[in-house]
Amino acid sequence: MLSRTADNLYWLARYVERAEYLARILEATQRLTSMPLAYVGETNEWESALSTAGCSNAFFAAHEEANEATVTDFLAFSTSNPSSIRNCFEVARSNARAVRTALTMEMWDAINTTWLELKRFGNRPSSREELARFLTWVQECSLRFDGSAYRTMLRSDAYWFSRIGVYTERADNTARILDVKYHLLLPADEHVGGPLDYYQWSGILRSVSALTAYHWVYRESLKPWLIADLLILNDQMPRSLSSCYENLVQNLDRIAGVYGRQGPAQRQARSVRTRLQNSKMDEIFQSGLHEFITSFITDNNKLGSAITQQYLA
Amino acid sequence: MGLAFDEMKGTDGVVRAPYSELAGWLGDVKPDVLDYRRREAELLFRRIGITFAVYGEADSTERLIPFDVIPRILGAKEWDLLRRGLEQRVRAINEYLRDVYGRREVLRAGIVPDDLVFQNPVFRPEMNGQKVPHNIYVHIAGIDIVRVDPETFYVLEDNARTPSGVSYMLENREIMMRLFPELFARHRVAPVENYPDELLATLKSVAPDSASGDPTVVLLTPGVYNSAYYEHSFLADKLGVELVEGRDLFVKSGFVYMRTTQGPKRVDVIYRRVDDDFLDPLSFRADSALGVAGLMSAYQAGNVTLANAVGTGIADDKAIYSYMPDIVKFYLGEEPILKNVPTWRCREPDHLTYVLEHLEELVVKEVHGSGGYGMLIGPAADKAQVASFRSKLKLNPKGFIAQPTLALSTCPTCVDAGIAPRHVDLRPFVLTGRDKIRIVPGGLTRVALKAGSLVVNSSQGGGTKDTWVLDR
Numbered sequence: 083m084l085s086r087t088a089d090n091l092y093w094l095a096r097y098v099e100r101a102e103y104l105a106r107i108l109e110a111t112q113r114l115t116s117m118p119l120a121y122v123g124e125t126n127e128w129e130s131a132l133s134t135a136g137c138s139n140a141f142f143a144a145h146e147e148a149n150e151a152t153v154t155d156f157l158a159f160s161t162s163n164p165s166s167i168r169n170c171f172e173v174a175r176s177n178a179r180a181v182r183t184a185l186t187m188e189m190w191d192a193i194n195t196t197w198l199e200l201k202r203f204g205n206r207p208s209s210r211e212e213l214a215r216f217l218t219w220v221q222e223c224s225l226r227f228d229g230s231a232y233r234t235m236l237r238s239d240a241y242w243f244s245r246i247g248v249y250t251e252r253a254d255n256t257a258r259i260l261d262v263k264y265h266l267l268l269p270a271d272e273h274v275g276g277p278l279d280y281y282q283w284s285g286i287l288r289s290v291s292a293l294t295a296y297h298w299v300y301r302e303s304l305k306p307w308l309i310a311d312l313l314i315l316n317d318q319m320p321r322s323l324s325s326c327y328e329n330l331v332q333n334l335d336r337i338a339g340v341y342g343r344q345g346p347a348q349r350q351a352r353s354v355r356t357r358l359q360n361s362k363m364d365e366i367f368q369s370g371l372h373e374f375i376t377s378f379i380t381d382n383n384k385l386g387s388a389i390t391q392q393y394l395a
Numbered sequence: 396m397g398l399a400f401d402e403m404k405g406t407d408g409v410v411r412a413p414y415s416e417l418a419g420w421l422g423d424v425k426p427d428v429l430d431y432r433r434r435e436a437e438l439l440f441r442r443i444g445i446t447f448a449v450y451g452e453a454d455s456t457e458r459l460i461p462f463d464v465i466p467r468i469l470g471a472k473e474w475d476l477l478r479r480g481l482e483q484r485v486r487a488i489n490e491y492l493r494d495v496y497g498r499r500e501v502l503r504a505g506i507v508p509d510d511l512v513f514q515n516p517v518f519r520p521e522m523n524g525q526k527v528p529h530n531i532y533v534h535i536a537g538i539d540i541v542r543v544d545p546e547t548f549y550v551l552e553d554n555a556r557t558p559s560g561v562s563y564m565l566e567n568r569e570i571m572m573r574l575f576p577e578l579f580a581r582h583r584v585a586p587v588e589n590y591p592d593e594l595l596a597t598l599k600s601v602a603p604d605s606a607s608g609d610p611t612v613v614l615l616t617p618g619v620y621n622s623a624y625y626e627h628s629f630l631a632d633k634l635g636v637e638l639v640e641g642r643d644l645f646v647k648s649g650f651v652y653m654r655t656t657q658g659p660k661r662v663d664v665i666y667r668r669v670d671d672d673f674l675d676p677l678s679f680r681a682d683s684a685l686g687v688a689g690l691m692s693a694y695q696a697g698n699v700t701l702a703n704a705v706g707t708g709i710a711d712d713k714a715i716y717s718y719m720p721d722i723v724k725f726y727l728g729e730e731p732i733l734k735n736v737p738t739w740r741c742r743e744p745d746h747l748t749y750v751l752e753h754l755e756e757l758v759v760k761e762v763h764g765s766g767g768y769g770m771l772i773g774p775a776a777d778k779a780q781v782a783s784f785r786s787k788l789k790l791n792p793k794g795f796i797a798q799p800t801l802a803l804s805t806c807p808t809c810v811d812a813g814i815a816p817r818h819v820d821l822r823p824f825v826l827t828g829r830d831k832i833r834i835v836p837g838g839l840t841r842v843a844l845k846a847g848s849l850v851v852n853s854s855q856g857g858g859t860k861d862t863w864v865l866d867r
Binding site for chain 2: 083084085086087088176179180182183187191194195198239243337341343393394
């Protein structure tokens with residue numbers, strides 16, 4: 083297929099995935115800040131939402147204060163933030179339009195309908211209820227697009243490239259959440275298990291839709307190292323780094339199989355997967371969770387560049 | 396302008412044979428049913444994203460072309476006449492192009508004046524003496540046809556460069572079949588959905604001899620900002636070929652390749668929807684970012700087929716148009732089956748005098764204009780418009796032709812006030828391959844939605860209809 087088509091499919095999938103992730107962050111943050119002040123203290127969860135989304139610098143270049151109104155606007159609706167939900171859908175739709183021939187009718191319909199409805203949402207919601215509806219809608223759109231792709235695409239390179247986009251983005255998103263919250267996950271000497279911790283930890287899990295999964299897997303109260311284990315090493319958890327790399331290796335191998343050629347992208351994905359497979363949670367904590375995650379984010383970016391050079395350029 | 400011929404009711408109000416079923420159905424159907432289907436159709440078009448871009452309209456960069464749910468119907472005999480006429484016309488156009496870029500007998504015989512060719516900005520000297528694969532220049536032609544009475548069809552315009560609209564022909568049918576299955580059950584409508592197959596067969600048939608057994612065909616688009624982008628992607632999809640932009644292609648050692656995820660792949664046939672000017676920055680406009688550097692050299696080396704060929708604009712120019720009946724006779728030795736609209740060439744002094752004296756009755760068109768822009772419709776124009784055209788004509792008579800205001804046929808159409816007659820034209824698509832000429836029965840019917848208006852162009856508020864050719 084055309085390199086440009088593969089590139090568009092890859093980024094289309096990434097942007098739709100990112101929009102959902104942003105909606106989840108906003109939802110989790112809102113929930114956290116609606117706790118009584120006595121529980122939450124003076125932390126600024128809105129600033130933390132910005133760092134999780136990876137756009138603190140851009141935000142503070144334009145705004146003085148990170149509060150509910152400014153951050154929600156910036157992450158969800160701003161036209162000047164290239165990674166706002168609105169822009170994610172906008173770019174996704176224009177990518178989709180550029181490669182309509184590579185999409186199934188259902189995928190096009192999903193993304194085009196999203197785009198049309200987005201215009202009807204207007205600039206920003208007038209109430210929290212409306213915002214909540216918006217955030218739910220964003221997740222549904224992403225779900226619908228992803229589901230359409232899963233159900234209707236031929237299992238050929240077009241599909242695999244779009245899957246690779248999903249998992250590269252998802253891995254990055256999960257890693258970012260962990261990176262911003264890593265201090266919460268450190269075995270602390272005080273307050274462990276207090277209500278604040280509990281709500282913050284459950285916030286992390288909610289933002290990756292893993293609260294129920296946690297209980298199912300560990301059958302324990304929330305423990306930071308188990309949360310880290312779930313999101314980093316647990317293969318059963320679809321958003322875990324390990325699971326994302328399982329899928330990346332598989333999909334890259336399928337492409338290599340059909341094209342009859344392995345390359346740097348396959349090697350990079352395999353090496354990251356091997357590293358995850360050989361890791362143990364206590365070792366990660368000993369050598370530094372933060373260091374582990376930042377090096378993962380770097381490796382994940384490297385995979386992105388390798389894919390681009392090998393197939394998309 | 397006399398009373399227009401109505402395709403359904405003729406001039407005497409008696410329903411014509413091809414319309415008998417439809418007229419009965421229209422008589423029975425409740426207005427709200429039609430209205431409901433109309434809205435459903437619009438929703439379908441919007442959801443599928445069948446839109447076109449209008450230049451210079453900041454807000455509505457993607458618009459729907461209004462779709463009318465009442466089909467336009469042609470009987471088998473009417474279509475047969477049109478089909479034969481279209482084939483003849485397109486054969487002559489191809490002969491003409493081969494001759495003009497070759498031996499130039501038509502010029503030596505004085506059939507067409509030299510300056511109309513050589514001073515024409517769309518004449519491509521690069522094509523002189525250049526052999527194109529299998530001697531076919533216009534692989535895809537869109538011939539605009541109007542009708543004035545039961546027997547008379549006129550060719551209004553030949554489109555020999557990159558004619559568009561075929562996606563509407565196909566989508567209109569698709570949507571009609573979804574919305575009105577009962578109507579299709581009561582008629583026998585010739586299918587058009589094999590058009591993409593026919594187009595692909597045509598394109599493959601004209602691959603260069605050096606191409607492999609199964610030639611690689613691509614569709615070259617200027618990109619998503621082009622007004623016809625929807626059509627480009629639609630067609631590429633139906634053809635099952637890659638939709639490429641200039642940046643996806645490159646030329647190496649005289650061959651054209653596309654960049655794929657598996658490395659470079661040779662391209663044999665390019666159905667290009669990019670104008671000559673933008674095809675190759677090395678040969679034509681250097682500022683073009685839409686083209687492919689070196690494409691012309693690969694073309695001239697005979698290693699790639701461009702459809703349509705470069706330089707076909709000299710055949711669809713409005714000035715050449717008036718010579719087309721002579722061109723048909725000259726090359727084929729046959730009487731033209733399809734007539735031309737009587738045309739005054741303002742370049743000829745006695746014609747100019749007549750035109751200036753009768754401006755209020757005539758339609759005056761720019762020789763190089765298109766899309767319904769830059770024309771004067773005498774009977775509908777005010778004094779200031781007529782005066783301004785008078786001075787334009789005197790200043791540059793060569794730039795204009797004039798035609799009588801035709802009483803274009805009308806067809807029943809859904810408008811806000813109910814069902815009313817509206818003027819229509821027809822653009823059938825003629826495919827010329829190495830083996831044969833292919834025409835799917837039908838075409839794109841465009842309809843002027845404003846009462847009395849003769850302008851059917853989509854850029855000026857015209858709509859479209861499904862076109863049915865019956866088997867009887």
